[in-house]
Amino acid sequence: MARSDDQGEVALTFFLPPPELKPFITAVYHMNVGGSGRGQNSAVRDWLHPEWANLRVSTSGQLMAGIGTEDPQPMPRMVMTGPTSRTINFVAPPGRTWGIGILPLGWARLVDAAANLYADRSVDVERDPALAHLKPLGRLEDKAPLEEERDRIFAMLKPLLATPHRREDDIVRAQQALIDPACATVAQLAQSLSMTTRTLERFSCEAFGFSPQLLLRRQRFLRSLAQFMLDPSMHWIDTLDPQYYDQSQFTRDFKRFMGMAPRDYARLPHPVLGAAAHARKAIVGEAVQVLHKPESAPDAD
Numbered sequence: 001m002a003r004s005d006d007q008g009e010v011a012l013t014f015f016l017p018p019p020e021l022k023p024f025i026t027a028v029y030h031m032n033v034g035g036s037g038r039g040q041n042s043a044v045r046d047w048l049h050p051e052w053a054n055l056r057v058s059t060s061g062q063l064m065a066g067i068g069t070e071d072p073q074p075m076p077r078m079v080m081t082g083p084t085s086r087t088i089n090f091v092a093p094p095g096r097t098w099g100i101g102i103l104p105l106g107w108a109r110l111v112d113a114a115a116n117l118y119a120d121r122s123v124d125v126e127r128d129p130a131l132a133h134l135k136p137l138g139r140l141e142d143k144a145p146l147e148e149e150r151d152r153i154f155a156m157l158k159p160l161l162a163t164p165h166r167r168e169d170d171i172v173r174a175q176q177a178l179i180d181p182a183c184a185t186v187a188q189l190a191q192s193l194s195m196t197t198r199t200l201e202r203f204s205c206e207a208f209g210f211s212p213q214l215l216l217r218r219q220r221f222l223r224s225l226a227q228f229m230l231d232p233s234m235h236w237i238d239t240l241d242p243q244y245y246d247q248s249q250f251t252r253d254f255k256r257f258m259g260m261a262p263r264d265y266a267r268l269p270h271p272v273l274g275a276a277a278h279a280r281k282a283i284v285g286e287a288v289q290v291l292h293k294p295e296s297a298p299d300a301d
């Protein structure tokens with residue numbers, strides 16, 4: 001199944017993974033800047049919200065990106081971005097890019113390294129020893145039909161995601177608790193997992209990249225931002241998650257995660273994220289990756 005959104009200079013196509021891969025990745029997506037025949041000489045710029053890990057492969061054109069306050073820098077052709085707690089300011093020239101949205105359970109199976117070692121970082125897959133086994137995913141072709149390349153990606157991912165991780169049940173239960181709006185405190189999260197807060201702290205950094213407190217704060221922020229991305233005509237006060245005491249608390253979170261005030265963000269064009277929110281909502285069921293509902297891995301045969 002695929003969903004395309006064409007915003008003039010940007011064409012986005014999302015593909016839902018087959019059932020056996022759904023516990024590990026949210027979607028495979030293709031971005032074509034200049035793909036509609038308009039804006040072919042201009043790069044597009046946008047500000048990506050915090051999310052789980054992503055693997056991106058540029059088959060033409062070179063992305064530029066900076067995390068948080070960093071100025072956009074040229075990205076490797078094959079780049080892994082770990083889980084993020086800050087915006088990614090990116091510039092996409094005319095060209096094509098494939099992306100794979102990686103859930104925490106997918107990270108545990110795909111990367112033999114703690115998530116916090118890659119948190120708020122982008123690394124060259126072809127130069128990182130811990131990611132060397134992912135290099136075959138870079139053998140994508142700019143001229144091949146999208147459906148053909150999609151099937152190649154899924155076929156390459158299956159063996160890479162075949163080996164279970166020792167803490168899969170804890171990862172899924174923790175993510176299920178994180179997306180529950182009723183889970184508002186670290187104590188509640190620890191209780192739902194039958195962990196001490198100290199154990200939860202270590203586990204959270206290893207599996208998710210950040211402390212439990214920051215993850216809960218990120219969740220409530222993104223629940224609010226997702227509503228705005230789907231309907232930019234909304235006033236911020238109408239998007240606030242029930243966990244917020246008032247708008248000033250939300251504004252502080254917005255500046256922490258996006259590096260700017262809500263009003264400034266609303267004034268900026270969002271040629272990529274606006275299209276992505278609607279396409280993701282239609283195919284995956286959530287406008288942003290972090291709100292994706294986790295699934296347990298299927299039992300081994």
